Amino acid sequence: MDDRVIEFVRGMRAAGVRVSLAESMDAMRAIEALGVTDKTIFKSSMRATLIKESQDFAVFDQLFPLYFGSGGPMLQNALEELSEGDQEMLQAALQALSGRMQDLLDWLTSGEGPTKEELEALANQAGAQWADNPGEARWVTRRMLQQMGMGHLEQQLSELYQKLQEMGMSQEAIEKLMGVVEANREALAEQVAQQVGMQIAQQRANRPDDLHGSDLMHKPFSALSEEETAVLRKEVARLVTQLRTRAAMRRKRGTRGKFDSKSTIRANQRYGGVPLELRFKKNKLKPSLVLMCDMSRSMFHVTEFMLTFIYQLQDQVAKTRSFAYYSDMQEVSHLLNSNRAEEAAQEVFDAFYKGSPGHYATDFGGSLDSFYHHWLSAVNGRTTVVVLGDGRNNYNSPRIDLIKDLQKRARRVIWFCPEQERQWGSGDSDMLEYATAVDSIYVVRNLAQLATAVDKLLAGD
Amino acid sequence: MFKDIADVRERLGQQQYIASEEIGTVTFLAQSLSKPILAEGPAGVGKTELAKAWAKAIGRPLIRLQCYEGLDESKALYEWEYAKQMLYTQLLRETLHKVLGDVQSLSDAASRLAQEEDVFFSENFLLPRPLLTAIMSDEPVVLLIDEIDRADVEFEAFLLEVLSDFQVSVPELGTIAAKHQPMVLLTSNNTRELSEALKRRCLYLYVDYPAQDAELDIVRLKVPDLSPELARQAVAVVHQLRNMDLRKVPSISETLDWARALVTLNASAIDEKTLSNTLTVLLKYETDVAKAKRMMGNSGGSQRGRWER
Numbered sequence: 026m027d028d029r030v031i032e033f034v035r036g037m038r039a040a041g042v043r044v045s046l047a048e049s050m051d052a053m054r055a056i057e058a059l060g061v062t063d064k065t066i067f068k069s070s071m072r073a074t075l076i077k078e079s080q081d082f083a084v085f086d087q088l089f090p091l092y093f094g095s096g097g098p099m100l101q102n103a104l105e106e107l108s109e110g111d112q113e114m115l116q117a118a119l120q121a122l123s124g125r126m127q128d129l130l131d132w133l134t135s136g137e138g139p140t141k142e143e144l145e146a147l148a149n150q151a152g153a154q155w156a157d158n159p160g161e162a163r164w165v166t167r168r169m170l171q172q173m174g175m176g177h178l179e180q181q182l183s184e185l186y187q188k189l190q191e192m193g194m195s196q197e198a199i200e201k202l203m204g205v206v207e208a209n210r211e212a213l214a215e216q217v218a219q220q221v222g223m224q225i226a227q228q229r230a231n232r233p234d235d236l237h238g239s240d241l242m243h244k245p246f247s248a249l250s251e252e253e254t255a256v257l258r259k260e261v262a263r264l265v266t267q268l269r270t271r272a273a274m275r276r277k278r279g280t281r282g283k284f285d286s287k288s289t290i291r292a293n294q295r296y297g298g299v300p301l302e303l304r305f306k307k308n309k310l311k312p313s314l315v316l317m318c319d320m321s322r323s324m325f326h327v328t329e330f331m332l333t334f335i336y337q338l339q340d341q342v343a344k345t346r347s348f349a350y351y352s353d354m355q356e357v358s359h360l361l362n363s364n365r366a367e368e369a370a371q372e373v374f375d376a377f378y379k380g381s382p383g384h385y386a387t388d389f390g391g392s393l394d395s396f397y398h399h400w401l402s403a404v405n406g407r408t409t410v411v412v413l414g415d416g417r418n419n420y421n422s423p424r425i426d427l428i429k430d431l432q433k434r435a436r437r438v439i440w441f442c443p444e445q446e447r448q449w450g451s452g453d454s455d456m457l458e459y460a461t462a463v464d465s466i467y468v469v470r471n472l473a474q475l476a477t478a479v480d481k482l483l484a485g486d
Numbered sequence: 487m488f489k490d491i492a493d494v495r496e497r498l499g500q501q502q503y504i505a506s507e508e509i510g511t512v513t514f515l516a517q518s519l520s521k522p523i524l525a526e527g528p529a530g531v532g533k534t535e536l537a538k539a540w541a542k543a544i545g546r547p548l549i550r551l552q553c554y555e556g557l558d559e560s561k562a563l564y565e566w567e568y569a570k571q572m573l574y575t576q577l578l579r580e581t582l583h584k585v586l587g588d589v590q591s592l593s594d595a596a597s598r599l600a601q602e603e604d605v606f607f608s609e610n611f612l613l614p615r616p617l618l619t620a621i622m623s624d625e626p627v628v629l630l631i632d633e634i635d636r637a638d639v640e641f642e643a644f645l646l647e648v649l650s651d652f653q654v655s656v657p658e659l660g661t662i663a664a665k666h667q668p669m670v671l672l673t674s675n676n677t678r679e680l681s682e683a684l685k686r687r688c689l690y691l692y693v694d695y696p697a698q699d700a701e702l703d704i705v706r707l708k709v710p711d712l713s714p715e716l717a718r719q720a721v722a723v724v725h726q727l728r729n730m731d732l733r734k735v736p737s738i739s740e741t742l743d744w745a746r747a748l749v750t751l752n753a754s755a756i757d758e759k760t761l762s763n764t765l766t767v768l769l770k771y772e773t774d775v776a777k778a779k780r781m782m783g784n785s786g787g788s789q790r791g792r793w794e795r
Contacts, residue, residue, distance in 0.1 A: 043682065045682075045686050047686050047687075048686060051519060051521065051689070054519050055515050055519065058514075058515060058518040058519065059491075059511070059514070059515065059518075065507060066491060066507070066511050069507065069508040069511040069512065070511055070512075070515055072508075072690075073508075073511065073512045073515060073689040073690055073691060074515070074689060074690075076690060077524070077682075077685035077686070077688070077690045078685075078690075079526060079527075079676075079692045082692070262679060265679070266639070266679070266681060269639055270639060273638065273639060273640060295568075295569055296568065296569065296572060297572075299572075301568060337678070337679070340555070340638075340678070
């Protein structure tokens with residue numbers, strides 16, 4: 026049993042769930058305390074000890090039956106239900122039909138399914154040993170069932186029933202037989218699906234790790250595959266913790282402000298006015314942000330990760346208002362405030378594309394103009410304005426005058442640009458002009474650069 | 487102490503807490519592995535209630551630590567009672583004179599005073615806050631650390647020592663280990679990610695909104711005055727609301743409030759009028775109320791007619 030649990034933990038790790046050694050030891054202790062006889066209790070004790078995030082429940086529910094399942098439901102014996110004469114008739118009919126379907130028909134009628142080894146051999150024949158992605162499971166299962174002859178089963182069965190009828194088996198007995206065979210067929214299909222799922226999960230666990238979060242951090246956003254993005258999302262969570270600790274430390278060091286006489290007198294009333302505790306005014310180091318994010322498809326990953334960062338770090342930021350632009354500016358703060366960060370970014374995208382169907386080209390200048398009309402009050406002397414965009418304006422007016430004015434009103438204007446410096450100014454890029462108007466520009470081509478830039482942003486320099 | 491999972495569920499049931507099999511299993515595991523439970527889930531599904539019922543079921547006192555932003559050790563663990571220390575110094579002035587009466591030099595006085603220093607940093611002047619109370623308690627207790635996600639990350643790190651070793655360090659006194667290991671329940675509304683180190687030390691329990699039948703059982707248990715038929719209808723309405731896209735969906739506690747409101751108003755059926763009068767008990771945003779009213783108006787042909795008139 027212990028080995029099985031360890032295999033299970035390996036399978037979960039391969040599926041991207043973080044399980045520590047301490048947690049797998051807890052799982053063992055839970056088994057000692059509660060045993061494994063009751064399946065539901067066993068399952069919830071495993072889940073309570075191994076899984077610590079509700080979003081990992083899905084993986085757990087998917088893998089658990091593969092590792093601790095019975096291997097699928099048992100097959101029934103059709104012969105038991107039949108009288109002796111009928112049994113002989115069935116045997117004879119099966120012999121008469123003999124062919125490559127023999128095995129399958131035997132399994133379905135005798136109630137003795139394929140052994141574990143036979144199943145494994147069949148799965149390998151169907152290509153299960155080359156599969157290490159759960160997405161391939163259905164395909165392999167289908168292939169395996171085909172190879173077993175499920176495709177021609179209907180025809181074979183009707184031949185069989187016909188033969189039995191000719192041999193003089195009663196209609197009632199045939200129907201009984203049909204019922205059992207039908208049930209067995211479903212059970213067998215389930216067994217096959219579990220076998221395939223199990224094998225794939227194990228192969229995935231044995232696959233060498235090729236996706237390391239830390240390596241991917243330096244891979245450009247534009248070159249990320251879907252799978253790599255998923256890995257990076259986990260990496261973001263780790264970075265957020267790091268950034269938060271650093272920001273909190275900075276804030277702690279910075280809290281010692283000017284001496285606060287009023288508060289000191291009040292605090293020391295209880296010592297009869299003897300100033301035992303000194304109070305200081307707090308320095309507000311939390312930045313207040315206005316984010317403007319480009320919503321074009323090419324910017325998807327940068328924007329998603331940026332929003333995730335900022336909204337996971339809400340406790341380190343005094344106030345954030347978020348705007349998204351494409352052809353026009355929209356405020357999206359409400360979407361982000363009411364959701365968890367990972368889902369929120371997707372929601373912003375959905376809302377944005379639902380709101381403006383059809384193809385529009387980026388127009389930052391125009392967007393800036395409508396920002397001026399509607400939301401200028403969001404910017405004051407304490408605000409840091411962060412623009413996330415590639416500065417490609419589709420030959421629209423860049424409105425440098427507005428960004429210059431914004432720079433005067435705000436504490437500072439920072440630009441996060443996903444393009445390298447040598448690409449600025451090429452084609453429809455207005456980056457070189459914007460560069461002169463803003464306080465600083467960070468090139469954010471990969472997650473590592475983005476994390477550094479966000480850290481600088483929180484630090485206030 | 488609980489004997490087995492069935493015992494957990496039965497005794498929680500006696501405290502008017504209906505525990506699912508999962509809650510029973512995790513609670514029992516927490517006891518047999520002596521590990522804290524981390525309960526996550528939406529607000530108002532009875533996470534805090536579980537701690538209360540747990541404490542009552544095993545007849546232990548409950549100590550509660552409510553977390554908030556800015557909570558620190560001096561509020562969670564202990565504080566020196568400056569005022570009492572000051573007062574004692576004043577009162578003991580005479581005695582001090584005696585102790586210091588015959589010393590010649592200042593350094594002699596200081597060293598003699600230093601010998602007595604322990605008096606002022608003893609447990610007499612220690613003001614225990616919830617965590618220290620739980621650890622120093624002479625009988626085993628249930629410790630509830632409520633809404634841990636509201637506390638700062640640093641506080642979370644500080645909790646690690648308490649949760650894994652059940653001991654705390656007070657620099658002036660040394661390490662204080664728990665006389666009896668407390669049962670610990672942490673709750674979180676999942677407003678932010680908790681650190682992995684903390685999660686690793688806990689058993690994880692995700693409490694979600696209950697299924698319709700289970701919630702009906704809860705309503706029947708907690709509000710026995712409500713007629714069974716009305717209770718069934720009320721729970722059905724709540725479940726319908728939870729499926730809607732609302733800013734804040736009603737929680738179990740709000741279902742119970744609503745059920746009590748229906749009893750108080752002597753409602754005989756849940757019709758448009760009762761509903762529109764009492765919907766604000768369930769929904770806490772104007773937009774949600776409006777949306778729900780529209781939805782209710784659209785469901786069922788007969789109701790719709792009346793609604794439009």
